Amino acid sequence: MALELNAAQRDIASRQDGAGMAMRIVADAASLLGAPRLIPIASAHIDGALYHGDSGTLFAERLVDGGAKLAVRATLNVGALDLTGCSRDRLPPHERAMARRMMDAYRKLGCEPTWTCAPYQAGHRPAKGTDVAWGESNAVVFCNSVLGARTNRYGDFLDIACAISGVAPDYGLHQPANRRASLVFDVSGLDPDFLASEIVWPVLGSLIGREAGPDIGVVSGITSHPGDDALKAFGAASASTGAVGLFHIAGVTPEASDLATALGGEAPVRTIKVSPAMAADAQARLSTAERPDVIDAVAIGSPHLSPAEFAQLAALLAGRKVAVPFYACTGRHALAEIERRGLLEPLRVSGVTIVADTCVVVTPMLPDNASGILMTNSGKFAQYAPGNTGYAVLYGSLADCVESAVAGRAVFAVRAA
């Protein structure tokens, strides 16, 4: 079916200004996707302000010069720079200047300078059933799964083009029929102690992402709501090992009041009984380090840490000093809150480097170390750090990360699932 624009959309698309450029980009993408029409959106989350090269900066500045303005609310994902001054990157001068120009251009378009991959914890929570255009894989999966709002994975350029035009291609996860699960992941056979642990969520997320790929899975066997931070870690891990855009947890997430509802009343294509051995394998695969006793740095906060996670970190550190560089990545929404709660200063005294507005896997920040080993409790950092930073990864719980950082070598309280 060919794309049909209404008269107003056709009129905008014929213009030579920024709004015209944005509408043509949305329409061209819709044609490629086979979408029959454009639908109104309530908000956007923009992942396009992270510097990958000068062309992206020139694109954003072209929109600004063309007088483009947002039609809907839009928050910004991380940039390449920490504008709060909490941490220092190692970008060369030209790249730093162009990254800064890019961040400035997106602000001039009217985007909110949230600079976080956890906008859903920074006051941006669209209502269940609303259509939105969100970018960044973990934000997309949280928005769809935990909030029940509807978005596809919006890539660089299309996210801002939708925010300016206020419309998005009608296809994929915007359509209710495409949101039901076809795979069941039954975790009821896992040890209750493991299911109650912090690491269960990133571990299961990475396992399910790998198994599900782009298909939609529903998890059964979870008996109580684990909280937003756990679902954040689960979704981020699943979206880094697979192309997961939406998951359901029976009895927990808004479109899965029970298993049958999540499946849309149909039989699943496949049921995967998650065994302790599968969970242990998924946990082992999060680590790539060959010598699991040495660490050179610790990084947490992918997705960005919430104030509650900072409180856990401060409690585990209990005023002790870290012996290796320790990076805690977050957004300025959480930074302001932990300062208000009196958590910021004790963390700094312990030697923790707070990284705001960006994170250590998207911009060069870790010390240059070709044989370095990075410890993390994040399934997403575990997936991306080797390729993006050159560090091998050692995976552990937050408590393990803290004890290891204090000791200056890897310390594990519990070794396996």
Next chain:
Amino acid sequence: MISIRCDVLVEGETSSGETLVLDRPISFWGGVDPKTGRIADVRHPQHGQTIAGRVLFLPGTIGSSSASAVLMELVHNGNAPAALVLDEPDAILLLGLIVAREMGWSAPPALRLPKTDHPAFAGRTISVDASGWLTTA
């Protein structure tokens, strides 16, 4: 001589070049150096080869939503492929070409051809015209 007509996914300049037929799908973000066009993914069987100036046959692409940014950066710095031939339309990747054209930069065309037809073009020099014809030299 082989000559075949493909669907045009994104219009672009008429071009020609040596082919590079990828054996496996690739992620542009993290998998291709945005400065040089060299395949940087160490797990990819064609790691170390370059896509710059080549007629690039893609059996598939792997996910990052920044693939479009990498492709547009290659267009801007002159290291884009001469043309892209895809098994399936990939809206995220091809946005890099759509936006490059909006910016007024000369961008390569993207065509659609089933991946089973890709191997026949390996090791050839081919030309691509505006109506979607692929022709070996």
